[in-house]
Amino acid sequence: SYELTQAPSMSVSPGQTASITCSGDKLGNKYVCWYQQKPGQSPVLVIFQDARRPSGIPERFSGSNSGNTATLTISGTQAIDEADYYCQAWDTSPHVIFGGGTKLTVL
Amino acid sequence: QAHLVESGGGVVQPGRSLRLSCAASGFSFSHFIMHWVRQAPGKGLEWVAGIWFDGRNTSYTDSVKGRFTISRDNSKNTLFVQMNSLRAEDTAVYYCAREATILGGSMGYFDYWGQGALVTVSP
Numbered sequence: 001s002y003e004l005t006q007a008p009s010m011s012v013s014p015g016q017t018a019s020i021t022c023s024g025d026k027l028g029n030k031y032v033c034w035y036q037q038k039p040g041q042s043p044v045l046v047i048f049q050d051a052r053r054p055s056g057i058p059e060r061f062s063g064s065n066s067g068n069t070a071t072l073t074i075s076g077t078q079a080i081d082e083a084d085y086y087c088q089a090w091d092t093s094p095h096v097i098f099g100g101g102t103k104l105t106v107l
Numbered sequence: 108q109a110h111l112v113e114s115g116g117g118v119v120q121p122g123r124s125l126r127l128s129c130a131a132s133g134f135s136f137s138h139f140i141m142h143w144v145r146q147a148p149g150k151g152l153e154w155v156a157g158i159w160f161d162g163r164n165t166s167y168t169d170s171v172k173g174r175f176t177i178s179r180d181n182s183k184n185t186l187f188v189q190m191n192s193l194r195a196e197d198t199a200v201y202y203c204a205r206e207a208t209i210l211g212g213s214m215g216y217f218d219y220w221g222q223g224a225l226v227t228v229s230p
Contacts, residue, residue: 001169033216035152042202042220043152054218086152090215095166096142096154 002091004099011105018074018106022087022099025068030089032070034063037101038083046085047072074104082106109134109219111203116224119193127224129186129203137161137181140206140213143188145199146223155201156188171197193228200225 004024012018022032032050035043045054047063050070060075070089074081087099115127129141143155156167156177165177176189186203201224204217 031215035217037152042222043217044220045216045218048207048214048216048218084151088152088216093166095168096144096157098144098152098154101151 002089002097004087004089004097006085006087006099006102008100009103009105011107012074012077014079014106015076018077018081018104020072020074020085020102020104022070022072023068024070024089024097027068027070027089028066030065032063032065032087032089034072035086035088036081036083037086043086077104077106079106109205111205111219111221113201113203113221113224116201116226118227118229120230121194121228123193124189124191125193125226126187126189127201127203127226129221131184131186131203131205134205136179136184138211139208141177141179141186142204142206142217143177143186144202144204144217144220145197146202147196147199150199153199157206158186190226193226195228198226198228 034047036046037043046057046061050065051063062073064071084101086101110132112130119125142157145155158165158177162179174192178187203221205219207214207218
């Protein structure tokens, strides 16, 4: 079965750039999206179709996808960006696949 | 603005059944593919099941196949999941989610989520 792999956690200083990665076999051939989830809240879509931002998502959020790795980049990270981030794609079943999530700490 | 509200969660013994509902409003429910996604306590997101616009096509993750049934009532703008033979590992918050659609084509990502319903399977 297809798997998406994310680092369990990472930290970044305020104002710096956070790069959260998601890896999978030939992931660049699939569309990837990203969700942000804060404690006690439902997930929120922050990037879809690899690099597109939904209305209302700040410009500091961007995405890319090539080869075996998709990346969510948060430029000028703010304290409010501290959250869990999940990548999502589809396998060939077709079934929805989520990465294990990355807990981003801003300190 | 789309709005999804889950209901029906609670505590249930192993082997018993439970049905969750998701009431949709603010959009044309029958025009969207809908899904259930769950999250065990302290764990990540796990897709559970999806259902096509008219309910004719459904898909399930392997761990719930044969035990869970996703359905919808487009006349009542409501999504359901019937969960039978529940196990401790089914304990989770269950979210209903709308798959984004543009010009009638499904886009493969979830643009709206409900607030979730907690299901606890415990003796």
